[in-house]
Amino acid sequence: MNEINIDTIEQDRQSGSNAITQNALEYLKNRLNEELENSTELDQIFDDLQSNVKRLLKKHIHMASLRKITNTFFLHFKRILNSDKDRSEILNLAIAKIEQLESDILKNAKKIAQVGSRIIANSNKIMTISNSSMVKELFLTANAQKRKFEVFCLKSHPPDEGLEFAYSLANEGIETTIIADSEMGIFMPDVNLVLVGADRIYEDGFINKSGTLPLCAVAGYFNVPVYLVAETQKILLEVEKSIRFNSEDSSEIFQSKSKNISVRNVYFEKIPLDFIHKVICEEGVFEAHEFKKWYLEG
Numbered sequence: 001m002n003e004i005n006i007d008t009i010e011q012d013r014q015s016g017s018n019a020i021t022q023n024a025l026e027y028l029k030n031r032l033n034e035e036l037e038n039s040t041e042l043d044q045i046f047d048d049l050q051s052n053v054k055r056l057l058k059k060h061i062h063m064a065s066l067r068k069i070t071n072t073f074f075l076h077f078k079r080i081l082n083s084d085k086d087r088s089e090i091l092n093l094a095i096a097k098i099e100q101l102e103s104d105i106l107k108n109a110k111k112i113a114q115v116g117s118r119i120i121a122n123s124n125k126i127m128t129i130s131n132s133s134m135v136k137e138l139f140l141t142a143n144a145q146k147r148k149f150e151v152f153c154l155k156s157h158p159p160d161e162g163l164e165f166a167y168s169l170a171n172e173g174i175e176t177t178i179i180a181d182s183e184m185g186i187f188m189p190d191v192n193l194v195l196v197g198a199d200r201i202y203e204d205g206f207i208n209k210s211g212t213l214p215l216c217a218v219a220g221y222f223n224v225p226v227y228l229v230a231e232t233q234k235i236l237l238e239v240e241k242s243i244r245f246n247s248e249d250s251s252e253i254f255q256s257k258s259k260n261i262s263v264r265n266v267y268f269e270k271i272p273l274d275f276i277h278k279v280i281c282e283e284g285v286f287e288a289h290e291f292k293k294w295y296l297e298g
Contacts, residue, residue: 132197216275
């Protein structure tokens with residue numbers, strides 16, 4: 001993403017939830033830095049930023065970390081707005097909060113990558129789907145540790161974000177193979193493990209790119225372990241916010257000329273935790289049932 005503005009973040013259908021969240025924070029920080037040179041009323045700044053972030057949340061409805069992290073920022077911003085600090089100090093404190101949130105994201109990603117990279121052995125063949133920045137960081141860390149492995153990237157159609165993921169690995173010297181989503185069963189017998197990310201984790205499952213459920217099912221059939229790679233910030237229980245799925249542009253699938261053919265395009269789906277062997281998060285590596293007990297049950 002060349003320019004970070006609200007429109008490009010809203011329309012981004014290629015990046016994972018961590019990248020979207022980081023870009024949203026960068027957008028907020030840039031806007032606040034600009035306002036240091038202006039005279040806009042602080043309440044107006046708050047309302048404008050909150051309105052724009054609501055646009056992002058409406059578009060990226062499953063990205064729990066985007067919702068939780070921006071909510072943390074606005075609670076902090078609102079609190080200092082009601083203080084007796086001057087305008088410049090309030091803006092600088094708000095910027096400092098964003099920088100702290102950005103730092104926390106990077107620290108968690110590094111922890112997950114360091115812990116998760118240990119599961120990758122030399123000559124492993126690993127399959128993944130979509131464009132998870134957490135999974136990517138894990139691969140890059142294992143590569144930096146001189147581990148030699150091959151990654152099978154599902155194209156992740158539509159909108160084919162798996163291609164961007166594959167290029168990012170290949171550019172770092174990681175052996176990478178792109179396959180069609182429908183071919184996962186052909187190559188799975190040669191695979192040692194599957195790594196998937198998540199946009200949201202709820203009571204007994206998680207939400208990720210459509211195709212993750214069949215990927216997990218095929219892996220299970222061939223006794224290939226599936227690891228979920230995600231920070232706990234992505235936990236958002238269904239009792240707190242219901243889950244719904246939006247339809248995307250149907251022309252990405254097919255442009256029908258028949259009135260008797262309807263086309264549906266849904267980017268995300270639910271995947272039960274029962275399909276997951278282990279969960280890799282910033283706190284360590286957990287059996288799926290342990291993670292569910294310690295993090296998802298009250």
